[in-house]
Amino acid sequence: MVTSLHSAPALHAAGDDVIKVGLIGCGGRGTGAAVNAMRADANMQLVAMCDVFPDRLQQSRRVLEQQAKQQGMAGKVNVSDERCYTGFDGYKQLVSSDVDVVLLCTPPHFRPQQLRAAIVANKHVFCEKPVAVDPTGVRHVLETVAMAKQKDLNLVSGLCWRYDLGVRATMEQIKEGAIGDIQTVQENYLTGTLWHRGRKENWSEMEYQVRNWLYFTWLSGDHIVEQHIHSLDKALWLMDDQPPKVAFGLGGRQMRTEDKWGHVFDHFAVCYEWENGAKTFAFTRQMSGCSNNVEDYVQGTKGSARILHNSVTGGDTTWRYRGAKPSMYDVEHKELFAAIRSGDTINNGTYMSYSTMLAILGREVCYTGKSITWDQAMKSEMDLSPTQYEFGPVEVPAIAQPGKTPFA
Numbered sequence: 001m002v003t004s005l006h007s008a009p010a011l012h013a014a015g016d017d018v019i020k021v022g023l024i025g026c027g028g029r030g031t032g033a034a035v036n037a038m039r040a041d042a043n044m045q046l047v048a049m050c051d052v053f054p055d056r057l058q059q060s061r062r063v064l065e066q067q068a069k070q071q072g073m074a075g076k077v078n079v080s081d082e083r084c085y086t087g088f089d090g091y092k093q094l095v096s097s098d099v100d101v102v103l104l105c106t107p108p109h110f111r112p113q114q115l116r117a118a119i120v121a122n123k124h125v126f127c128e129k130p131v132a133v134d135p136t137g138v139r140h141v142l143e144t145v146a147m148a149k150q151k152d153l154n155l156v157s158g159l160c161w162r163y164d165l166g167v168r169a170t171m172e173q174i175k176e177g178a179i180g181d182i183q184t185v186q187e188n189y190l191t192g193t194l195w196h197r198g199r200k201e202n203w204s205e206m207e208y209q210v211r212n213w214l215y216f217t218w219l220s221g222d223h224i225v226e227q228h229i230h231s232l233d234k235a236l237w238l239m240d241d242q243p244p245k246v247a248f249g250l251g252g253r254q255m256r257t258e259d260k261w262g263h264v265f266d267h268f269a270v271c272y273e274w275e276n277g278a279k280t281f282a283f284t285r286q287m288s289g290c291s292n293n294v295e296d297y298v299q300g301t302k303g304s305a306r307i308l309h310n311s312v313t314g315g316d317t318t319w320r321y322r323g324a325k326p327s328m329y330d331v332e333h334k335e336l337f338a339a340i341r342s343g344d345t346i347n348n349g350t351y352m353s354y355s356t357m358l359a360i361l362g363r364e365v366c367y368t369g370k371s372i373t374w375d376q377a378m379k380s381e382m383d384l385s386p387t388q389y390e391f392g393p394v395e396v397p398a399i400a401q402p403g404k405t406p407f408a
């Protein structure tokens with residue numbers, strides 16, 4: 001079985017075979033990822049699409065057909081009506097089709113089940129972040145990551161800063177010792193509010209929540225998981241992808257007082273401590289009218305760095321990345337398709353799972369008000385899944401209260 005799977009990448013080695021792509025989750029990012037995939041390979045085609053909602057799928061299909069035409073890639077969108085799959089089980093039909101690559105771009109809750117289905121069906125995967133919303137989901141993904149490795153399937157993560165050439169070069173400087181040993185990292189993701197899609201009378205509570213998934217922890221993980229993961233992933237990278245020992249934190253919901261914001265917080269501040277004493281102080285806020293800042297500040301024994309600024313200061317000298325700056329989203333897909341063609345294998349699975357867990361740990365220390373160790377978090381049985389995936393009533397969870405909300 002393994003032998004036949006090893007031959008899968010070689011099938012495309014010559015570059016003259018069409019690599020067939022299927023998109024699951026046809027929203028903003030999914031539509032964008034499909035365009036990135038089109039730009040990445042001369043001989044690929046988007047042949048299948050899936051979204052739980054038919055209106056979202058058709059809108060994305062129209063946008064993609066239009067964009068492909070405008071960018072001189074019209075032949076790359078080849079999605080027939082028969083290959084448009086909808087509903088909660090649509091992904092099962094898409095992964096059973098003859099696509100070679102699956103782009104997973106649904107809300108984070110669905111990632112563990114959809115990633116498993118794609119890998120079981122022997123597909124290469126582009127997997128958006130985060131990869132789960134609870135520890136049960138993270139462990140499920142880690143098992144799937146091991147399956148992908150065994151099958152030599154490519155698994156590229158949407159933690160896009162790992163594919164940014166300036167960030168990579170800055171990280172390289174730090175890894176080579178330019179600032180000495182890392183003592184502290186400050187991660188800021190201080191930003192405004194995001195979209196809200198309203199409520200229509202004919203929507204069930206389940207439809208309302210799935211359409212407004214950002215505001216329900218079972219779907220998004222809360223914004224520390226959904227958005228701040230980009231910063232936390234860089235903190236993990238700085239620590240050689242080794243997880244911290246323990247964390248504590250403070251957070252709350254100061255401005256999101258109306259029901260429309262579901263039950264998520266609007267700010268979090270978390271301190272993570274590593275075995276060697278290094279600490280990461282992570283701050284994230286989604287509020288309008290405040291000062292915004294998104295940056296990673298690293299302090300070492302011999303100097304300091306700003307990761308997104310691409311600068312490293314050691315002694316009297318400051319190094320700055322001045323090289324090429326292609327879109328990191330394009331680079332993700334270029335490297336994925338190049339690996340498929342060359343027979344190499346990329347597997348970003350471990351760090352994408354750990355970064356997700358780092359963010360879940362941060363959320364839980366703030367929700368509960370307790371210090372929690374990495375080991376406790378990894379062993380937690382917490383599973384935020386609903387009892388069934390059906391459009392009908394679904395519980396609106398209570399807002400977490402530090403000191404009262406228990407860690408499951």
Ligand SMILES: NC(=O)c1ccc[n+]([C@@H]2O[C@H](COP(=O)([O-])OP(=O)(O)OC[C@H]3O[C@@H](n4cnc5c(N)ncnc54)[C@H](O)[C@@H]3O)[C@@H](O)[C@H]2O)c1
Pocket residue numbers: 024025026027028029030050051052053056057087088090091105106107108110128129130158159160210226227
């Ligand atoms: N890497 C990045 O920079 C980046 C940027 C934006 C979003 N994202 C991530 O991409 C994912 C999607 O975000 P988005 O902004 O595109 O959201 P979105 O709401 O615009 O798109 C999500 C789509 O998935 C569909 N969907 C929901 N549940 C589904 C299911 N069970 N099966 C099939 N389709 C389903 C929705 O109907 C929607 O069309 C999220 O995980 C988000 O964190 C990453």
